[in-house]
Amino acid sequence: MKNVSLGLALLTLFSCGSISQKNKGKKFFAELLQDVDKVQLKFFNHGDTLSETITDQSEINIYKELINGKRDPKQKIKCDSTGQILFFSKNDIILNAFFSSRASGSKYDKACVTYSLEPDNYGSALTVRSGQDIDDYYYKLRSTAIRMAQQ
Template identity: 85%
Template sequence: MKNVSLGLALFTLVACSPVSQKNKGKKYFADLLKDVDKIQLKFFNHGDTLAESITDQTEIDIYKELITGKRDPKQKIKCDSTGEILFLSKKDVILHAWFSSRATGSKYDKACVTYSVEPESYGSALTVRSGQDIDDYYYKLRSTANRMAQH
């Protein structure tokens, strides 16, 4: 009887552990990002990296919403990294995510974000708000960089 109980307990432990690792969901990522107090957007502007730091919690929440741990197989996301989102807490990087949009130089039509927590990778479309923010920051930074180069 003892062997059966031990075997059943071991089987349950082994059977359930890959599920918890494989299916990192919204709660896992919400907990991971709960202490994020700064976002840094980096744009790979044809070899000249442009960066913007965001500390407003309302704006940070816009980017945290992108990190859900979900993959939509119907979307067939294709993402070529035209920039990076760093999620920071007290200057430590909590998570790296890569994004692309047409405005920032992507060769693909759909704006998207990708990220991974080993061994899994995730990808999804940018939300309307995050996509607009990313494009707005990119245009502002590129415009400033162009003005600086002219002087």
């Protein structure tokens, strides 16, 4: 009887541990990103990387909203990584996420973000605000690069 009780206790302990790891949610990621003071967007522009650094906290919050521990349960979202979002705190990278949007060269229609904290992978659609912001930065950086190349 002791062996059965011990076995059930261990099974319960391991089950609860794996559930808590799999359910890293909004609160976990909010705490992880609470001290972010800089975000860098990198666009993989056909081999020519374009980047923008953001230090305005209200704009940083737009990107922090994306990191919420959600997953696409039916795996309908397909991301092909046309860019990267780096979250910094005191010049240290806290989290690295990848995004794709149609404007920045994705072959898929749905704009999305993916990121991972080993061993879990997360992904969801971009919010309207983040999607518009990413596309605006891409167009601005791309047009500047084209102007510079023509001079």
